Amino acid sequence: xxxxxxxxxxxxxxxxxxxxxxxxxxxxxxxxxxxxxxxxxxxxxxxxxxxxxxxxxxxxxxxxxxxxxxxxxxxxxxxxxxxxxxxxxxxxxxxxxxxxxxxxxxxxxxxxxxxxxxxxxxxxxxxxxxxxxxxxxxxxxxxxxxxxxxxxxxxxxxxxxxxxxxxxxxxxxxxxxxxxxxxxxxxxxxxxxxxxxxxxxxxxxxxxxxxxxxxxxxxxxxxxxxxxxxxxxxxxxxxxxxxxxxxxxxxxxxxxxxxxxxxxxxxxxxxxxxxxxxxxxxxxxxxxxxxxxxxxxxxxxxxxxxxxxxxxxxxxxxxxxxxxxxxxxxxxxxxxxxxxxxxxxxxxxxxxxxxxxxxxxxxxxxxxxxxxxxxxxxxxxxxxxxxxxxxxxxxxxxxxxxxxxxxxxxxxxxxxxxxxxxxxxxxxxx
Numbered sequence: 001x002x003x004x005x006x007x008x009x010x011x012x013x014x015x016x017x018x019x020x021x022x023x024x025x026x027x028x029x030x031x032x033x034x035x036x037x038x039x040x041x042x043x044x045x046x047x048x049x050x051x052x053x054x055x056x057x058x059x060x061x062x063x064x065x066x067x068x069x070x071x072x073x074x075x076x077x078x079x080x081x082x083x084x085x086x087x088x089x090x091x092x093x094x095x096x097x098x099x100x101x102x103x104x105x106x107x108x109x110x111x112x113x114x115x116x117x118x119x120x121x122x123x124x125x126x127x128x129x130x131x132x133x134x135x136x137x138x139x140x141x142x143x144x145x146x147x148x149x150x151x152x153x154x155x156x157x158x159x160x161x162x163x164x165x166x167x168x169x170x171x172x173x174x175x176x177x178x179x180x181x182x183x184x185x186x187x188x189x190x191x192x193x194x195x196x197x198x199x200x201x202x203x204x205x206x207x208x209x210x211x212x213x214x215x216x217x218x219x220x221x222x223x224x225x226x227x228x229x230x231x232x233x234x235x236x237x238x239x240x241x242x243x244x245x246x247x248x249x250x251x252x253x254x255x256x257x258x259x260x261x262x263x264x265x266x267x268x269x270x271x272x273x274x275x276x277x278x279x280x281x282x283x284x285x286x287x288x289x290x291x292x293x294x295x296x297x298x299x300x301x302x303x304x305x306x307x308x309x310x311x312x313x314x315x316x317x318x319x320x321x322x323x324x325x326x327x328x329x330x331x332x333x334x335x336x337x338x339x340x341x342x343x344x345x346x347x348x349x350x351x352x353x354x355x356x357x358x359x360x361x362x363x364x365x366x367x368x369x370x371x372x373x374x375x376x377x378x379x380x381x382x383x384x385x386x387x388x389x390x391x392x393x394x395x396x397x398x399x400x401x402x403x404x405x406x407x408x409x410x411x412x413x414x415x416x417x418x419x420x421x422x423x424x425x426x427x428x429x430x
Contacts, residue, residue, distance in 0.1 A: 065388035068119040069380040070169065072402045075108070075119040075126075078422060079392050083108040083117045083126050087404035091122040092153030093137035099153065103403025103410060105422050109134065109155040118218070120168035126155065127166050133158045133175060141171045142202030143186035149202060160204055167218030169278075174207070174218050182207040182216060182225055189254060190221045191262030192236035198253055198262060207235070210264050217329075219278030224285075225264065230272040232285055233264040240281040241312030242296035244270065267295075270314050279329035290323030291316060292336060300332040301364035302347035308364070319344070319365040330381040333362060341376040341390060342369035351413040353385045353398035358415065373417045387417070394420040 066077035073087030073094060084105035085094040092099055095108040108117075113129040123137030123144060134155035135144040142149055145158045160183070163175040172186030172193060183204040184193040191198055194207035212228040222236030222243060234243040239258040244267035253259035270293070276285040282296030282303060293314040294303040301308050304317035316322065317334075324336035333347030333354060345354040349362035355370040356363070373395055379387035384398030384405055395417035396405040403410055406420040 065378045065392075065394075066115075066117055067378060067380045067386045067388055067394065068117060068124075068168070069382050069384055069386045069396075069404070070119045071121045071382065072399075072404055073119055073124070074380075074384070074386055074396070074404050074406060075117045075124050076105070076386070076388075076394060076420075077114050077117050077126075081112055081114050081129070082425075083111065083114040084422060085117075085119065085124060086406040088402040091138035092151060093119070093122050093124050095124060095136040095153070095155050097154050101402055103406065104408045105406050105420065107423070107425075108136075116165045118166050118168035118173075120173070121170050121220075123168060123173070125166045125168050125173055127163050127175070131161045131163050131178060133160060133163045133166060135168075135173065141187040141200055143168075143171050143173050145173055145185040145202065145204055147203050158204075165216065167216055167223075169218045170220035172218075174216060174223060175204075176213050176216050180211065180213045182210050182213055182223075184223070187221075188262075190237035190258065190260030191251075191253065192219075192221050192223055192260075194223065194235045194262065194264050196262050198260075207264055209233075215273075215275035217276045217278035217283065219283070220280045220331075221260075222278065222281075222283075224267075224276045224278055224283050226273045226276045226285065230274075230288060232267045232270050232273050232276050234267060234283065235261045235264040237281075240297035240310055242278070242281050242283050244268070244283065244295050244312070244314060246312065267314065275327065277327050277329040277334075279334065280331040282329060282332075282334075284317070284327055284329050284334055285314070286324055286327050286336075290325065292322060292324050292327060293317065294334065297332075300348035300362055302329070302332050302334055302362075304334060304346040304363075304365050306364045317346075317366065319346075322366075326376075326378065328379055328381050330385075331383065333381055335379055335381045335385060336366065337376050337379065338369070341374050343373060343376050343379060343387060344369055345381065345385070351383050351399035352415040353381060353383055355385060355397055355415075355417065359413065370417070384413075386420070394422075396420055 075085040086102045086105045096106040116127040125135040136152045162178045174184040185201045185204045195205040213225045215226040217224045224234040238247040250259040272288045273285045284294040295311045295314045298310040326337040335345040344366035346363040375390045376387045386396040397417045400411045
């Protein structure tokens, strides 16, 4: 999910929540026999046009479309600045006051000034144009940030303001503030809150050492941020190399096999970054010349480097073209839009989420452009994928057993993009 907020006179800030519906049971530590190949040098790139200099997400008010498709539910902000959610609702994550699963979009709250929304595993959050944050759903780890561990079935306001964007993933939440710093709350087992501790929080804490943030990627248990200077900083879980640097010592971590980093640290050797996104155990970034680089877990080729071997340092995504204008990372897959709004995906494809018309093992490099869809402005991927087209229409495809495509029907999956229809709002009283 990528979003833009124009309520403040600052550069556009994007926040991406990881797109993943898979649990932690799939997490496996690679053996020494699975050593990663040496990463290509990302500091010496060919001379290419600066295609990212005009990317809409860097210009406030340019793109009104927001969508987030993490887990088994989906949320979106429509061009009229209203937030809708659909899909699984067993924890109240749709915000409609019930726990009834919905196969069509339902209005979250009577707000007509929503500028951002993010859907996690079992909770969701939004930001209004006045910078207030609202969250709802499961709250067993304080991920709603309201100072309690009480679940909420309706949007509940936090006692904080000044937020530009919000990112939700597994069991924690982060926001970029108007000062372009980062605040997080919720689960902190691997140091994902970035406050130098491994202590869970029911209210926000500041991520230490971050400033001038232009893009925030919220993963299941790790986060990364890009800054004005073009650098990337990451923190949280590290077992698959998703932080882009080695973590030394346990710093008090409760997991000796995966200490994690509770402090944001710069990814070595990576410069000129425009935006960053996070999957479950991998991370990708777009550099300012449009090149995509990825690192971390790669058993489904979600890094797009032509292999299935994980990397602890950034490596270029292969294929032609390699210059993207928008990027999203799912649990074990990734997608990007290129010039003309063409979408190309790579990685896991068990529910047809890559949009190539089948459920075969996914592409090891970006697939050919999705033939059924062009002119895409924004997209978000996981085990299902949704994309806003430039004409203001939303299309979804992939897994649909809980109605997460918003089509009004239930099916194992849909292999081609299908248009989502939003309900008509009731007429205003005379």
